[in-house]
Amino acid sequence: MISAPLLRLTKITKSFGAVRALKGVSFELNSGEVHALLGENGAGKSTLIKVITGAHKPDGGTLEIAGSQVSDLTPTRARELGIACIYQQPALFAELSVAENIGLRLECGATFGCVNWKKLHANALRLLKQIGAEIDPEALVRSLSMPQQQLVEIACALGSGAKTVIMDEPTASLTRTEQELLFGVVHTLKASGAGIVYISHRLEEIFALADRVTVLRDGESISTQAVRDPEGVVLISETELISLMVGRPVSALYPPKAKVTGEPVLELCAVGCKESGVEEVSLTVHAGEVLGLAGLVGAGRTELARIIFGITPADSGTMALNGAQVRVLSPRHAVELGIGYVPEDRRRHGLIMQMPIDQNMTMAVHPKIFPNSLLNFRAETAIGVHFIEKLGIKASGPAALGGSLSGGNQQKVSLARWLATQPSLLILDEPTQGVDVGAKSEIHRLIRELANEGMGVLLISSDLPEVLGLSDRIAVMRGGRLVDTLDSTQATATSVMAAALRSA
């Protein structure tokens, strides 16, 4: 392409106090290109994005937008220059309608402070049509699913005439079909001449979408290369990318499976809960086994976990734990019975961000380690130190706040909390979501170790390769029901997806 690139960053540096977040990053984005940005958590991706969107001022290096150097970029200026960013968590007003949200963002449809509703709706409808999203502009954002909200964000970006669209892990919470829809939108944007900076931890997406890929490691851009040659031949392999990211070769991706499994730990018989829309689920998890729970988002997997853990107790069916009939009525009760639950939403449920990690780790074992309800700080610190070492958690110490850790390390802290309870059944809900490749394989290894020690593991994951690679058996849910259970030796991505999608 002869015209100047949409974006050119040269040797950008940025420090926060003593921490050098970016040590010299160069990056280029052309019109009509999808340029993937890869890197472990903490490699500097977020900082780089904030530099591009004007939220952070770089300490050194140059930033050119459409051929002209820009030195004082602010978020407002960046938006005027056609840079839009779609974050993992859509930042929309839940109580307003889709059209109102779009109108607010684009600051259109209003003349002298009065809203022109007709124009507002027409505009919203046009933008949504353009990206092929079937969303009612009058629907409240609260009623939309996460992917739908992301589509609204994209419509906003499109409406603002963005030439550079940054997508930060847009598929983290999307199902396969929703991903397809998103990919379609990316192609539309690309065809219209926009450039897309695409960030994802899922390598298969990089291969499906990206034209070029830049790998960041420790605040430096390690390499930029084309994903395919002009004939469409793939030029780089997944393992190559991973070793570029982690700076060392990654061996076997998944640990070997269980050889033998023991007695049933959890037996569900026709369990249901009206409130959460789960009906007649029967399944068994054995000691030493990883049972994968696959299905689309909204298929009732997290809801089932919440029933087992007593957050929304079951109102029909029976449940047995280690052979004894139980009715779990509260999370407290579940903990006492030996059930652990690492929830999907780390920031809201898995961890208390403002509390030190040792205090986070002991939360579920208060009665056990603090008899008489009196805190024992020495014992608490010891637990913190123990799990920091055992799980290889990267933190300044047991007193580091949960929020100061990277995503993968937060996940390990959340896991440590439940390991401290020595549960017989451990439910893991999307344990590697938003976790970088290095930490991901560590977590995988850990899960298998736990199973080998005799724990029953129920693994909920939307990451299909993960479910296939890690589980001994795979149960598939759809519409609140369990539709199929497959042996992992026979299951393939196709058979699992087919079960998850098949219409009743």
Add this chain to the structure above:
Amino acid sequence: MNALPAPTKRHWVRHETLLLLMLFAETTYFFYFARNFGTADNISNIVRHSAEMGLLALAMMPVILTGGIDLSVGSLMGLCAVIFGVLTHDWHWTTLQAVAATLLAGLFAGGFNAALIAFLRLPPLIVTLGTFSLYRGLAEATTQGTKIYRSFDPDFLNLGDQHFFALPIQAWIFALGALFFWVLVHRTTLGRSFRAIGFSPEGTLYAGIPVERRTAMPYVLAGLTAAIAALLFTARLHQARADAGTGYELAAITAVVLGGTSIFGGIGSVHGTLFGIAAIAVLNNGIARVPGVLKAGVGGELASMLTGALLLIALAAPILTRFITRGRATQT
């Protein structure tokens, strides 16, 4: 990234140091400029007059730590005082029986707040705003707004007038209360749960902590504390009256927030609250003794203004210092 300091922790430690300095400056000023401020008599006076508000503040601290608020404690003091008066005068109960019944009434009223807030999940501000009116209204209806109960058992009145080991009895009760709440908040799993709930009630539930029961507890304790404060108030004034404790809830909240507890919950300490109580108590007493203020007779008004100013300064100071230090950091 992992070497980042713990910002919230540092924040409140610094706040308490700052508050202690302010308290020190305030006391020094009054010591030199206020009439008869430093006398033993006056110091015991400060304690006697602020013990009730102080106890309420101590009980308010865990409530605010969970992210809640209790506006009803002042009104409950009035209701408890009236209950005590009715039981001793109209029903002719013995003092001991009446004390026990008053404490029970406090527990029950606190439990009512707790049930609405923790189990029905109504917002604390609204619930206690309701009981703020309800409890005071009950007290005033019982006395028709005019009746004041006087003349009590002299042993009971000793509670308000006598000294024990050179200190007013209130000082000992307050010290016990302070110790109780300090241990509760800083050394027990209950206190830990209050803090966790203040940061994230949902996150706490997912850790297997019985959030409802834990949320309820501070309100029940606040009710009991209000009953104790009502008894002290009655013993000090030799009167049981429906307007006992009017406005005390706001003074208590001010002391807690001044003491560095975040009104959003999670952050705070009982020692900070103690400094906050002391700062307000000293200010109220000292300002009225400064000669110019004494002559003009505006002690109460000035004290209220300065308490407000103190609160705003204490809240703004850490944010301002952070602002200034950040400005310096970007310059270098």
